[in-house]
Amino acid sequence: MALVELRGVSKSFTKGEETITPLDEVDLDIQAGEFVSLMGPSGTGKSTLLNLISGIDRPDRGTISVDGVEVTGLSRSKLADWRAANLGYIFQTHNLIPVLTTYENVELPTLLLKLSKSQRRQRVELALEAVGLTDRANHYPRQLSGGQEQRVGIARAIVAHPKVVVADEPTGSLDAQTSEQIQTLLQRLNRELDITLLMVTHDRDVAGIASRKLVLDQGKFVDSETAITMGV
Amino acid sequence: MLLPWEYGVRNLARRPLRTMLTLAALSTVILLVFVVVGFIRGLEKSLSISGDRDVVLVYSVNSEENIENSAIAARTPALLAASVEGTQQRFGVTHVSPEMYLGTRVNTDENNGGLGLVRGVTTGAPLVRRSVKLIDGKWPSSGEVIVGQLAAAKLGYDKQDLAIGKQVVFENKTWEIVGQFAAGGAACESEIWCNLADLQTATKRQDLTVVALLLEPGSSTAEIELFCKERTDLELRALGETDYYQSLQQHYKPVRILAWLVVLLVSGAGVFAGLNMMYGAVAGRVREIATLQAIGYRRRAILLSIVQEGVLLAAAASLIAGAIALVLMNGLAIRFTMGAFTLRIDSVAVLFGCGIGLLLGVLGALPPAIKALRAKVAVSLKAV
Known part of the structure; x- marks a missing residue:
């Protein structure tokens, strides 16, 4: 049984008089420990798919299960609890809380778990060590570089030991060198910590680090040949 | 699970200028609430302690209700003392106080035109007016007066202008101040007392305004009321002093209603100050709030954190306003038609001021917080 299962998932938006269907009867299986990249032209539903899997949006039709839990059937508050325990989210723009230090930002998800203070400290220190930012624990986001901020974002996404981590253009706002560092870090986390990753990216090179590459177009996954003709 | 306390506290320092301006605005609003509630409490207290249950006027x-307009025959006290039983007597002295009471211009060497309240009394007055205590100087003889602690406030003069040894002029006569009295904040504390006969001479009147009688404990006013009804020639009316001041409380009801209306309006302005600040604060954090939701924080936890910010700011404003009110406003004398009273920043006023302050914090933070949390997380995550 796959860790993430999507069955017949559809999602539509109304924009003025036009109805856009970024996802149309989509099926997807992601196995535990897999590193999947998701590509496609703008507006093809990559981020929508990510938001549906992470439970911050709901599909119009279909079901989404993660580790046997049908997230589409959970209430808003239950979904929040489920996200806290099972999902890590890496944002393109890092989305760190500016008034909290690196340590406090990483600690945020652990406050939602039933952990003692020492257990929380241990987890935060391990996560910061994994992204190489132990020496920046007391720095505020404004005192960090873009790459360091994204590494804090990654530490925050993995600190609760989630079943799956979703990353929405994690290198999208970084320069080439920093982007490479982040790619290496994501690969290492997948291989060494066996973290299941689903990453949305526009960049073919970044998508290449994943063990499986998926391409979305007009609401459907397309095969590799079609993807090549699309130039992705 | 709630967000860390530090998050709400540090958020207040994100826009220091805006926070300081809102703090100043909220402090001003809450200070106004303190002043108005202190005014109402002072007025109520002054009227409630002004009456003595055993005294009949x-x-x-x-x-009608206005004693100042009263004119009764000079023989009334003697008739009352002879005809009515139940009036307190000690060592053969009946506790009756014939008084002449008038509002008149009172001038000093430095000031002119202040409208003061003058009471011509006899040595029977301290027997009946039990709350009155001579705190400095001596009882007035002919051509002398004693002044209440709030008389200067009533006249709008400096306290030093009515110091012992100074002179006042009223009814075309110069009077020397020889004493000062207190009455526990009662209405008569804003009066000037002089010898009854002197005042009658100065005003060229022989009548009296009122006769106050101290009843024996347990006695009722019925007999005095009966006397007044039977002696129709005297055209008298008897009323318990507490009833008289209660009727005045009713008289000042519109003032109190107006004061509460001011509290309401001022509080409304405070809510807008809070709303303005919190809308600004929350509008700049739409993506951050969505991020917290994406991490797994429930909307209720985020709502509480935003309300915490508003309440913290309002609590700080309440403390500042409370300190200013207690140090600078408490005990401040206020003039009004019937005399003067002091602003009372008592426990009720403090509770009220701080309560309204905290309410402003909650009301100012709730609408922007609800608005921010209603937005779709997926959309807000992309907000600039």
């Missing part, structure tokens, strides 16, 4: 039936 006998005055002209034609003056």
